[in-house]
Amino acid sequence: MSTKKTETTAAKDPADWVTGDEPMTGPQESYLNTLAQEAGTEVPADLTKAEASEKIEELQEETGRGTPKTRKRAAKKSAGA
Template identity: 65%
Template sequence: MSENTDGTIKEPDEWATGDEPATGAQLSYLETLAREAGRELPENPTKAQASELIDELQDQSGRVSGGDDA
């Protein structure tokens, strides 16, 4: 998600470029997250789809949320 200058958050499906192919950085990160989660990635995701899938996989893995309380 991206934050607008007025502080609101714009959902990926509202992005002007959301229907463009996912970036190399998104795909690389998605591959890492999917491998850790044992998930398959869709073929040729859009930027918006990749962003949403990154959020979903991060939530599942605890990678960003600090799932380890060590």
């Protein structure tokens, strides 16, 4: 039996996460603080996991950190991978 991870699981909308209402994780908070510093903005300390994920994506786009990964994912989808 294969245990291959599908892209669909990884790309699930944060609003649909079962644990999305839980407080953000330590790594999320750390990365958010790094991105916020680069973007010259502040991030609320009481975000949920889902909110933190969405804010990370927003700040990655703003700072240019998320662009290469996003391009790779889009290229795979368009190639049918």
